[in-house]
Amino acid sequence: MTKKKIAWITDSTVFLTEKLKANPDVFVVPLEIIFGNDAFEDGVDLDTETLYQRINSDKTVPKTSQPSSGKFAALFEKLKENYDSAIAVHISSKLSGTMSSCIAGAEMAGFPVEAVDSKSLSYAITVLIEKGIELAGDGLGVSDIATILREEADNxxxxxxxxxxxxxxxxxxxxxxxxxxxxxxxxxxxxxxxxxxxxxxxxxxxxxxxxxxxxxxxxxxxxxxxxxxxxxxxxxxxxxxxxxxxxxxxxxxxxxxxxxxxxxxxxxxxxxxxxxxxxxxxxxx
Missing domain, CATH: 3.30.1180.10 (Hypothetical Protein Tm841; Chain: A;domain 3)
Structure with missing residues (x-):
């Protein structure tokens, strides 16, 4: 099996368009939402409708938690089979430790990952991933794409x-x-x-x-x-x-x-x- 060049990694604060959902090279690592002793993975076993219902009925404010470095490492170990490297675009590092977890997970797995701080969240991440995929299609390398995306994050x-x-x-x-x-x-x-x-x-x-x-x-x-x-x-x-x-x-x-x-x-x-x-x-x- 020939290796695909780049895997695209992000987290569940992203807005996934239908196009990105259908892209087999895009991988979303969920953040956790915690109500007391109950922890849920965002978008996996908790959707927004259930979240609002729970907030309104419990009258408690949930906490959120970044994915562990181990979760990222497990993903990168799997990706090694089919990918040479990855570009990870995450929620602002000032709002969450998700990007730090990603970098630590990449080191644990020994997998080359270029991490890009979106300095934002939601659709701002979407734009950067779409731009990166477009640049990869133009033949740019991982390092060059990451450099451009870091500049684009400021826009x-x-x-x-x-x-x-x-x-x-x-x-x-x-x-x-x-x-x-x-x-x-x-x-x-x-x-x-x-x-x-x-x-x-x-x-x-x-x-x-x-x-x-x-x-x-x-x-x-x-x-x-x-x-x-x-x-x-x-x-x-x-x-x-x-x-x-x-x-x-x-x-x-x-x-x-x-x-x-x-x-x-x-x-x-x-x-x-x-x-x-x-x-x-x-x-x-």
């Missing part, structure tokens, strides 16, 4: 409206002051993942409607300075709100490609049901 931009401040705060992603501002004063915080790959409070807006309009405005500011082909509206079980956001973007930018998708269970465990986010990739004009 992602995102803003989100959290569905549940309580979950975000208890998950350690928000300070007490920010939490109080949002919960008591009913201010809607706009959160983003900054260029370092960390969550930050970007802006405070008085209502959800104004916050939604502000997201479209922020996209417009980026669109005026960069070449942007597509914008992705991601949501936590609020497809109607996502469609409203898409319609507002389409109204302002009729030629732009748009896509609606759902956030994964790992992201939903922190951001909460009702979350709305927009993600895009800036290219120079």
């Amino acid at each position: 992602g931009q995102n803003y989100m409206l959290l569905g549940n401040l309580d979950q975000f705060y208890k998950g350690g992603r928000m300070t007490g002051t920010q939490y109080l501002l949002g919960s008591i004063l009913k201010i809607k915080p706009i959160i983003r993942i900054n260029t370092n790959g960390e969550f930050e409070l970007f802006e405070k807006v008085r209502s959800e409607k104004k916050a939604g309009a502000r997201l479209v405005e922020l996209f417009g500011e980026a669109h005026s300075k960069n070449h942007i082909e597509e914008v992705w509206v991601m949501h936590g079980n609020v497809p109607d709100k996502a469609k409203e956001m898409e319609a507002a973007i389409k109204s302002a930018f009729p030629r732009l490609k748009t896509f609606i998708g759902e956030i994964s269970s790992t992201i939903a465990a922190h951001a909460g049901e009702g979350t709305l986010a927009i993600i895009w990739h800036n290219e120079p004009k």
Whole structure:
């Protein structure tokens, strides 16, 4: 059997398009979601619908845990049979230790892996993997592809409206002051993942409607300075709100490609049901 050149590794915070799901060279290592003594693998034995039901019925905030280095090592041992090497694109290393586990697992298995920090999550990872597969198709080597993807990771931009401040705060992603501002004063915080790959409070807006309009405005500011082909509206079980956001973007930018998708269970465990986010990739004009 001839060896396939590159395996593509990612984690369950990614948004898997139908094309990536159908690609036999793409492998997803799930993060764990923990309710008390019960641990579930994201996307394997826990979907978002069950997650929201459990949060609402238990009234507890779940914890998330990165995959172990042993889990990565076991995968890489199997991949050795058919692949020469792998490129791994993971959730921001500032938000999770998943990439560190991947690197440690590769060392344990003695398998060459180029790890790329997406400095983000969800569709931002998707874009990098798709770009990498395209570059591999053009004949570029693993090292060169990884270098380009690390540069491309800096071009992602995102803003989100959290569905549940309580979950975000208890998950350690928000300070007490920010939490109080949002919960008591009913201010809607706009959160983003900054260029370092960390969550930050970007802006405070008085209502959800104004916050939604502000997201479209922020996209417009980026669109005026960069070449942007597509914008992705991601949501936590609020497809109607996502469609409203898409319609507002389409109204302002009729030629732009748009896509609606759902956030994964790992992201939903922190951001909460009702979350709305927009993600895009800036290219120079």
